[in-house]
Amino acid sequence: MRVLITGATGLIGSRIVKDCLERDIKVNFLTTRKDKLDSLPGCDGFYWNPQKNIIDIDCFNEIDSIINLSGASIFRIWTKKNKELILNSRVQSLNFLRDKIIENNVKINCIVSASGIGSYPSSDIHEFDETELNRSNYFLSDVIKEWEKATNSFKKIAENTAIVRIGLVLSDRGGVLKQTMQPMSFGFGVYFGSGNQWQSWIHIEDISNIFIHILKNRLSGIYNGVAPNPLTNFQFTKVISSIRKYVFFLIPVPKLFFKLIFGEMHIILFKSQKVSCKKIQESGFNFKFQNLRNSIEDIIS
Numbered sequence: 001m002r003v004l005i006t007g008a009t010g011l012i013g014s015r016i017v018k019d020c021l022e023r024d025i026k027v028n029f030l031t032t033r034k035d036k037l038d039s040l041p042g043c044d045g046f047y048w049n050p051q052k053n054i055i056d057i058d059c060f061n062e063i064d065s066i067i068n069l070s071g072a073s074i075f076r077i078w079t080k081k082n083k084e085l086i087l088n089s090r091v092q093s094l095n096f097l098r099d100k101i102i103e104n105n106v107k108i109n110c111i112v113s114a115s116g117i118g119s120y121p122s123s124d125i126h127e128f129d130e131t132e133l134n135r136s137n138y139f140l141s142d143v144i145k146e147w148e149k150a151t152n153s154f155k156k157i158a159e160n161t162a163i164v165r166i167g168l169v170l171s172d173r174g175g176v177l178k179q180t181m182q183p184m185s186f187g188f189g190v191y192f193g194s195g196n197q198w199q200s201w202i203h204i205e206d207i208s209n210i211f212i213h214i215l216k217n218r219l220s221g222i223y224n225g226v227a228p229n230p231l232t233n234f235q236f237t238k239v240i241s242s243i244r245k246y247v248f249f250l251i252p253v254p255k256l257f258f259k260l261i262f263g264e265m266h267i268i269l270f271k272s273q274k275v276s277c278k279k280i281q282e283s284g285f286n287f288k289f290q291n292l293r294n295s296i297e298d299i300i301s
């Protein structure tokens with residue numbers, strides 16, 4: 001098996017690359033940065049620039065599947081220009097890749113593409129699964145809709161098309177954990193508003209294993225990529241602060257503060273999403289990290 005990975009140099013991608021190589025899955029990867037072509041030992045890097053319609057078609061050599069993770073970070077002020085970047089780096093990139101696969105007559109068995117849980121509605125009581133049809137009404141939800149539509153257009157050319165709606169990924173290399181721990185170095189933790197909003201998190205090793213599980217078992221459809229035990233934002237901060245030494249108190253920071261600093265983007269900090277992982281479990285996937293404490297202790301040990 002040889003998989004072509006986009007966004008392979010990122011937080012999730014670099015872990016998937018490592019785990020693929022350990023399982024004897026060979027990897028070609030596409031990067032938009034020429035300086036990263038040799039950055040992942042053991043696999044072959046190829047340059048692309050979807051915005052300028054550039055791709056090194058040698059990236060298709062011997063591949064039978066694709067993992068798609070490309071996308072500019074959503075953690076930037078949502079100006080008109082940045083919104084275009086966030087959308088195009090996901091949708092235009094996928095459409096461009098699909099067109100090049102067709103043009104070069106490449107045979108693909110499966111594609112597994114990233115998506116997010118951000119389009120589920122906000123609720124403090126309801127648990128959302130993959131059958132949920134209601135969507136939140138904001139920018140990121142629109143991005144996710146177009147992103148998943150672009151992924152589904154691969155159904156024309158791939159036998160198996162799967163989407164992973166990823167939750168908050170916990171890793172020592174960045175993301176939500178680093179941001180939550182930052183103020184703790186000064187003796188306090190921060191939670192958002194009431195702290196009652198649900199956060200559906202997942203350990204980096206489990207999200208990587210979910211992508212590989214879907215690939216190996218040729219699964220199709222949508223799967224939530226979240227751990228079995230989501231927590232509220234307050235509980236989440238409290239567990240982390242209890243593992244870190246010398247965190248003396250937790251401070252609620254009001255919504256208005258984040259609104260002034262981050263503008264429209266502050267919404268993502270206050271969405272309450274309790275998301276179910278039952279479907280991926282029923283497909284035979286076993287989580288290594290089921291609760292937050294074990295996950296954090298593993299990551300920071």
Ligand SMILES: NC(=O)c1ccc[n+]([C@@H]2O[C@H](COP(=O)([O-])OP(=O)(O)OC[C@H]3O[C@@H](n4cnc5c(N)ncnc54)[C@H](OP(=O)(O)O)[C@@H]3O)[C@@H](O)[C@H]2O)c1
Pocket residue numbers: 006007008009010011012013030031032033036050069070071072073074089090093114115116117165166167168169175
């Ligand atoms: N981490 C999370 O908690 C989380 C949660 C939900 C969804 N997701 C989604 O999962 C995917 C991977 O997440 P991640 O945390 O690994 O993200 P990441 O660390 O930001 O990596 C994303 C990769 O996308 C590529 N990229 C950046 N700008 C691009 C552009 N303009 N056009 C094409 N490719 C571009 C980059 O690779 P090159 O520089 O090599 O091209 C980058 O390494 C993302 O789409 C993200 O939105 C992540």
